[in-house]
Amino acid sequence: MTLLYKANMVRGAEWAGFFAERAPDLPFRLWPDIGDPADIRYLVAWVPPDDIATTFPNLELVFSVGAGVDQFDPSIVPPHIPLVRMLEPGIAETMVEYVSMAVLALHRDLLHFIAQQKAQVWREIWITPAKRRRVGVMGLGQLGQAVVERLRAFGFPLLGWNRSPREIDGVTCYAGMETLPEFLAQTDILVCLLPLTDETRGILNADLFARLPRGASLVNVGRGPHLVEADFLAALERGALSGAVLDVAEPEPLPAGHPFWSHPRILVTPHNASMTRPDTAVDFVLDVIARHRRGEELPGRVDRSRGY
Structure with a gap:
């Protein structure tokens, strides 16, 4: 009964230490030192190895080391093996910090001030009160809900859009593609926290930007392929968008010379x-393993029909 870790090796050494402390009876291996493949029952990976089914014949669970699973080719994980995305609280805490930073930077015109500093220009910019700056979050899963909870404290009017219905105190929620235009028309700062699926790939496109109020801004912390780059740059050029904070790109790393x-x-x-x-x-991993052994429902289990 061995767990194999295949992701960042520096962090993997930390994982090894915590497993030795908290689960000394569960053997822990760091890729590529897999030992006997037949002993591997649990795999924690960012990008899994090829031929999982034949390489690890006794595999029982596969964990994504991150909150998303779009980097996985679902066809290589046999359907009888649960695929679990990471739900540990550190992901939500750091995402909340980042999105708060990004929204406040756009709200308080930080990109303009950075440009002014480079040009040695001292010029005030009129302050818009938070109560007049509407923030819309696309994707109301664990991360999206944590984000709107924190943003509420700043006094922004909050909107949320999701594939399935949600009810969140203090947030005007929309569900389904038919409601997307109404959601966008009321959004001054758009935050993309969507999972990457066939339906959401390229969703940040010219049509979407045209439905936002003129001069709106964007925070993309979803995935790079959500964004149609040519449409995005054109929207900035014509003033449909005023600015953006992007934590993701396609490809990654962003190549030299990219605009x-x-x-x-x-x-x-x-x-x-x-x-x-x-x-x-x-x-989190140890809790899921214990639940799996007891035959219980697994938190974070991916619905393969939805892709998340």
Whole structure:
């Protein structure tokens, strides 16, 4: 009964320490030192190895080391093996911090002030009260709900859009594609926290930008393929969008010379809005393993028909 970790090796060493402390009877291995493949029952990975079914004939659970699973090719994980996305609290905590930072930066015109500083220009910009800046969050799962909870404290009018209905205190919620235009028309700062699926790929496109109030801004902490780059740059050029904070891109790392690097109204970060924290992630994995052994429902289990 062995657990195999295949992701960032530096963090993997931390995982190993926590497993030795909290589950000394569960053997822990770091890829590529897999030992006997027949002993592997649990796999924690960012990108899983090929031929899972034949390589690990006794595999029982596969965990994504992150909150998303779009980096997985679902066809290589046999349907009888549960695929579990990471729900440990560190991911939500760091995502809330990042989105709060990004929303406040756009709300308080930080991108303009950075440009003014580079140009050595001292010019005031009129302050818009938070109560007049509407923030809309696309994706109201664990992370989206944590984000709107924190943003509420700043006094922003809050909206949320989701595939399925949600009810959240203090948030005007919309569900389904038919309600998306109404949601967008009331959103001054748009936050994308959607999972990447066939339905959401390219959703941040020219049609969507045209439905936002003129001069709206964007925070993308979903995935790079959500964004149609040519449509996005054109929207910035014509003033349909006033600025953006992007933590994700396609491809990653963003290549040298890409227009995002030098655009004065884009802030780019290297896909580190949130990170899995090893100590609490180990607790989550051990809890799911215990539930699996007892035959209970598994938190974070991916619905393969939806892709998340």
